[in-house]
Amino acid sequence: MHTHLTTWRVAFLTVVLVAAAIFVLPSAPRAARPQQPPQQPSELALVISGDPGTPPRYAVPDFVGLTPDVGDVAKTIGQVLWDDLAFEREFYLIPRDTYGSVPAARTPEQIPFASWRELGADAVVFGTVQRTGNDVRIQVRLFNVRTRQSVFSKEYSGAVANPRLYAHTISDEIHDQQRGLKGVARTKLAFASDRNGVPLGGTVENRQVKEIYIADYDGANQRRLTVSRQLNVNPSWSPDTRSLAYTTYRPIPDIFVSFIYQGVLQNPTKGSGTNYLPVFSPDGKQIAFMSGRDGNPEIYVMNADGSNVRRLTNHPAGDSTPTWSPSGAQIAFTSDRTGKPQIYVMGADGSNLRRLDIKQSEADRPTWSPAPFNEIAFAGRTGGGFDIIVYEMSTGKTTPLTFGEGSNESPAYSPGGRHVAFTSTRSGGRTQIFTMGRDGKGLRQITRDGNNQTPAWSN
Amino acid sequence: MRNAQKTIIIVMVLAATIAAGCKKKPVATPQPAPTVEAPPDTTPPPAPPQRVEETAPVPQPRLPEDAIANRSLDDLNRDSPLKPVFFGLDSAELDDAGRGVATANADVLKKYASWAITIEGHCDERGTAEYNLALGERRALAVKTYLSSLGIPPDRMRTVSYGKEFPFDVAHTEDAWSRNRRGHFVITAK
Numbered sequence: 001m002h003t004h005l006t007t008w009r010v011a012f013l014t015v016v017l018v019a020a021a022i023f024v025l026p027s028a029p030r031a032a033r034p035q036q037p038p039q040q041p042s043e044l045a046l047v048i049s050g051d052p053g054t055p056p057r058y059a060v061p062d063f064v065g066l067t068p069d070v071g072d073v074a075k076t077i078g079q080v081l082w083d084d085l086a087f088e089r090e091f092y093l094i095p096r097d098t099y100g101s102v103p104a105a106r107t108p109e110q111i112p113f114a115s116w117r118e119l120g121a122d123a124v125v126f127g128t129v130q131r132t133g134n135d136v137r138i139q140v141r142l143f144n145v146r147t148r149q150s151v152f153s154k155e156y157s158g159a160v161a162n163p164r165l166y167a168h169t170i171s172d173e174i175h176d177q178q179r180g181l182k183g184v185a186r187t188k189l190a191f192a193s194d195r196n197g198v199p200l201g202g203t204v205e206n207r208q209v210k211e212i213y214i215a216d217y218d219g220a221n222q223r224r225l226t227v228s229r230q231l232n233v234n235p236s237w238s239p240d241t242r243s244l245a246y247t248t249y250r251p252i253p254d255i256f257v258s259f260i261y262q263g264v265l266q267n268p269t270k271g272s273g274t275n276y277l278p279v280f281s282p283d284g285k286q287i288a289f290m291s292g293r294d295g296n297p298e299i300y301v302m303n304a305d306g307s308n309v310r311r312l313t314n315h316p317a318g319d320s321t322p323t324w325s326p327s328g329a330q331i332a333f334t335s336d337r338t339g340k341p342q343i344y345v346m347g348a349d350g351s352n353l354r355r356l357d358i359k360q361s362e363a364d365r366p367t368w369s370p371a372p373f374n375e376i377a378f379a380g381r382t383g384g385g386f387d388i389i390v391y392e393m394s395t396g397k398t399t400p401l402t403f404g405e406g407s408n409e410s411p412a413y414s415p416g417g418r419h420v421a422f423t424s425t426r427s428g429g430r431t432q433i434f435t436m437g438r439d440g441k442g443l444r445q446i447t448r449d450g451n452n453q454t455p456a457w458s459n
Numbered sequence: 460m461r462n463a464q465k466t467i468i469i470v471m472v473l474a475a476t477i478a479a480g481c482k483k484k485p486v487a488t489p490q491p492a493p494t495v496e497a498p499p500d501t502t503p504p505p506a507p508p509q510r511v512e513e514t515a516p517v518p519q520p521r522l523p524e525d526a527i528a529n530r531s532l533d534d535l536n537r538d539s540p541l542k543p544v545f546f547g548l549d550s551a552e553l554d555d556a557g558r559g560v561a562t563a564n565a566d567v568l569k570k571y572a573s574w575a576i577t578i579e580g581h582c583d584e585r586g587t588a589e590y591n592l593a594l595g596e597r598r599a600l601a602v603k604t605y606l607s608s609l610g611i612p613p614d615r616m617r618t619v620s621y622g623k624e625f626p627f628d629v630a631h632t633e634d635a636w637s638r639n640r641r642g643h644f645v646i647t648a649k
Contacts (some may be wrong), residue, residue: 098465173519191609207624207625210624231621231624233587233588249619251577251619252577252619253525253619253620254616266603274596274618274619274620276592276596276620277589277592278558290592290593290596292599292600292618292620295600295604296597296600297592297593297596297597297620299483318590318593318594318596318597319593320589320590320593321589321590321593322591334589334590334593336549336590336593336594339549340549341587341590362586362590364586364587364589364590365587365590379587384585385588409587409588409589410588410589411585453588454588454589
């Protein structure tokens with residue numbers, strides 16, 4: 001028993017230190033975000049439009065390396081920026097392999113606007129990368145091809161370690177300026193994975209550990225967060241993106257909160273039976289979760305520090321997977337009180353319980369969209385597997401987003417609600433994370449290694 | 460600087476590896492002579508549990524009593540005197556067969572009064588991962604409640620739901636699913 005406890009302490013400390021090393025030292029995503037000097041006063045902060053009824057057509061060539069050793073960085077930024085801008089589907093991105101006919105420019109004055117116009121571009125991005133000591137300086141402008149005027153101009157300087165982050169930042173700022181849209185290029189996905197193939201301790205059966213991983217929204221920079229060598233599943237981001245709550249088996253399932261930048265691990269449900277499926281409230285002050293502490297799986301809410309636990313449901317069936325409404329005033333969850341899982345909604349104090357009128361025989365894992373949308377995505381039984389289906393709260397209308405390609409589960413909205421991450425077995429039978437637009441279009445596969453499940457999308 | 464960071468990370472990963480290595484300290488229990496067991500390093504993997512039909516007799520301990528008492532936890536769990544309880548689709552209720560197995564397990568637990576157990580609730584793969592966490596929890600709790608009614612003190616029993624994380628049989632057949640819907644007993648102290 002003594003050995004056991006000591007082992008946990010070492011493992012805990014290791015989690016903390018590794019988290020600190022990964023997230024604080026080399027490239028803390030927030031802290032090392034490129035410095036942004038105040039925007040140059042622009043007399044023409046104009047929105048570039050396309051032909052009537054069509055989205056503006058953007059060209060994003062490679063950035064130009066002004067010093068000899070930044071060619072790769074310049075190329076990466078151009079490619080990632082193209083992908084980021086394409087992801088939101090606000091613009092039409094002219095394919096990069098058609099840019100060969102356009103002469104390269106090394107200065108804004110050399111931009112061949114006539115050639116870009118021939119290619120059908122309404123907008124062209126021009127960017128440069130220059131090494132300055134240990135850092136790089138990146139300048140970027142967005143030009144209206146018709147008027148040849150710069151409508152967006154930014155400069156960043158900082159470490160060269162993660163060039164993709166500059167592209168993500170530029171993408172978010174272009175979406176903000178051109179569309180008034182909060183882009184998701186700097187958001188992250190957390191999920192559980194068995195990719196390391198580490199066997200779980202014990203001799204009962206062939207079991208593997210699952211650890212929590214974090215990736216950029218596009219699947220780049222996949223990194224392991226937990227090192228507990230246990231089953232770790234169901235991560236949930238705090239709204240400030242500073243911490244993740246998740247279910248961890250030690251070996252009894254319990255809720256841990258990992259403050260990923262500080263390297264602190266908390267156990268708000270310590271010593272209170274089995275606890276699963278934590279999910280932060282929209283203001284980050286509370287966590288809803290499932291617990292069997294009173295002899296049956298029920299929905300509970302506690303303050304994020306573990307205080308003030310309230311039980312919200314009381315039914316001999318199983319109540320699970322709570323999700324908060326955008327305002328935090330309501331909670332939806334799954335219950336099999338009719339014999340099959342269905343989705344219910346109640347006030348955040350447990351009042352006004354009602355069942356959503358959903359025609360699928362089984363409906364599970366509701367995820368309430370953020371504002372401005374007011375809809376619940378869930379996994380609905382369709383034949384042998386599940387599909388991601390959206391229930392619109394105001395009309396009760398349901399719309400499928402997937403159509404029987406593999407089994408599709410665990411929907412998670414992006415901030416802003418324009419995209420959905422989910423798991424699917426469509427790619428060779430293993431469970432992988434995908435993202436798509438809230439209309440089901442624009443599918444992207446995020447993971448390919450091992451089995452990956454229960455995605456959560458950060459703000 | 461980068462190398463220094465790498466070194467730090469490597470050291471910490473090593474620490475984690477060592478920590479995990481320490482955790483599973485194999486208990487070297489002297490084996491009693493008169494068993495017919497194969498040497499430990501050639502022990503075959505556990506046979507898949509069989510669906511217990513209603514007519515199944517109460518399982519008989521397969522080894523002499525002193526052999527059970529003297530075996531390590533790992534060995535005990537590898538060929539456990541506590542048999543799994545199986546459930547119907549989407550059900551967390553013990554049927555007659557399930558109650559029969561649970562009763563036999565309760566008898567074993569009464570005989571070895573120092574044993575503590577974890578009851579694991581497991582599900583087949585057809586529901587979602589999240590729904591199965593709740594269903595597995597109900598299965599584990601149902602078994603615990605029943606054993607408790609037979610006089611096993613609740614403080615000897617812990618419950619855990621693994622949902623569909625750890626199927627016993629990975630095949631995608633009715634047969635496999637019926638074996639995966641189970642309450643699995645793990646002896647955690649003796």
